[in-house]
Amino acid sequence: MSRVNNLLAQLQKYKNTSLPKKVKIVEMGPRDGLQNEKTIVQSEDKVKFINLLSKCGFQAIETTSFVSKKWVPQMGDASEVYSKIDKFPNVSYPVLVPNIIGLDQALKVGVKEIAVFGAASEAFSQKNINCSIADSLKRFNDVVIKAQQNGIKIRGYVSCVMGCPYEGDIHPQKVAEVTQKLFEMGCYEVSLGDTIGVGTPEKTKNLMQALSQFDIKKLAVHFHDTYDRAIPNILVALEHGVEVVDSSVSGLGGCPYAGKPSGNVATETVVNSLNYLGIETGIDRENLKKASDFICGLLNRQNISINF
Numbered sequence: 266m267s268r269v270n271n272l273l274a275q276l277q278k279y280k281n282t283s284l285p286k287k288v289k290i291v292e293m294g295p296r297d298g299l300q301n302e303k304t305i306v307q308s309e310d311k312v313k314f315i316n317l318l319s320k321c322g323f324q325a326i327e328t329t330s331f332v333s334k335k336w337v338p339q340m341g342d343a344s345e346v347y348s349k350i351d352k353f354p355n356v357s358y359p360v361l362v363p364n365i366i367g368l369d370q371a372l373k374v375g376v377k378e379i380a381v382f383g384a385a386s387e388a389f390s391q392k393n394i395n396c397s398i399a400d401s402l403k404r405f406n407d408v409v410i411k412a413q414q415n416g417i418k419i420r421g422y423v424s425c426v427m428g429c430p431y432e433g434d435i436h437p438q439k440v441a442e443v444t445q446k447l448f449e450m451g452c453y454e455v456s457l458g459d460t461i462g463v464g465t466p467e468k469t470k471n472l473m474q475a476l477s478q479f480d481i482k483k484l485a486v487h488f489h490d491t492y493d494r495a496i497p498n499i500l501v502a503l504e505h506g507v508e509v510v511d512s513s514v515s516g517l518g519g520c521p522y523a524g525k526p527s528g529n530v531a532t533e534t535v536v537n538s539l540n541y542l543g544i545e546t547g548i549d550r551e552n553l554k555k556a557s558d559f560i561c562g563l564l565n566r567q568n569i570s571i572n573f
């Protein structure tokens with residue numbers, strides 16, 4: 266079966282299901298996308314890319330990461346990129362921040378929203394941010410306190426919610442524990458990262474059930490599409506009431522500490538799928554194509570989204 270037909274068959278199953286009427290898409294391309302592309306994009310091109318994305322109707326575009334240049338050289342120009350992009354009034358431009366050093370740099374350039382990023386796997390936490398889960402939560406707590414003092418909004422991530430490249434299966438209870446800590450700290454939303462795309466609809470259902478104590482409207486899903494299962498997994502999450510989906514234009518990128526690189530589900534695929542199901546996203550598909558053509562041209566990369 267072609268990719269389009271396969272996707273349509275998945276969507277068809279949800280035609281008469283009760284799903285949210287509107288979904289917010291958080292665009293990941295400039296951060297999760299570009300952090301794992303081999304080519305380091307020039308700062309001025311990143312600025313052009315983000316400005317094109319700002320015209321698409323996203324409410325949030327994750328812009329960059331204030332992390333160590335030695336660890337992720339692709340994000341080494343965070344201050345310059347953040348300073349130079351046009352800030353559209355209805356768009357939030359969150360940035361990743363792992364510690365106080367990153368927060369201080371972000372504050373200097375006037376960032377209004379940050380995301381702290383934890384994991385449900387000890388091994389992944391060590392590889393990704395060089396500390397245990399417990400130590401990461403202490404660091405995030407300091408970051409959150411200072412961010413709140415500065416009127417900054419804080420999003421949280423939990424990586425490896427469906428499995429870890431180093432530890433294998435991750436128990437949903439571990440995800441619930443880290444999620445709980447992030448909410449207690451003051452994150453307004455927690456995004457659940459299937460970092461290596463090993464999720465399945467069954468695992469997604471189990472995860473949603475394990476997280477049923479939380480307000481579902483405060484949970485987002487962040488699926489990487491390694492095995493073409495992101496859309497079926499998103500559909501299960503929407504069925505449980507999730508209304509926020511992270512995705513990356515043309516399926517760019519992945520996490521540098523996730524072993525096999527695998528990009529986020531492509532934004533175009535998500536928008537097309539949700540449109541097909543009558544779910545509003547507010548995204549202008551023509552402008553999305555312009556942003557996607559621009560970045561794919563620059564990276565000499567194929568757009569892997571599914572269009573119909």
Ligand SMILES: CC(C)(COP(=O)([O-])OP(=O)([O-])OC[C@H]1O[C@@H](n2cnc3c(N)ncnc32)[C@H](O)[C@@H]1OP(=O)([O-])[O-])[C@@H](O)C(=O)NCCC(=O)NCCSC(=O)C[C@@](C)(O)CC(=O)[O-]
Binds near residue numbers: 331422458
């Ligand atoms: C967290 C650290 C910094 C710890 O790294 P470390 O080496 O343990 O840090 P340190 O405190 O020992 O400092 C070492 C050096 O780094 C500098 N440093 C320290 N902090 C910063 C900072 N914020 N910005 C810039 N520089 C920094 C610090 O100043 C010092 O510089 P030196 O004295 O050697 O010249 C490092 O491990 C790191 O940067 N990791 C980045 C990891 C990353 O960005 N991963 C990808 C994003 S996560 C992801 O993609 C998953 C997600 C969110 O999408 C969800 C999903 O899909 O699952």
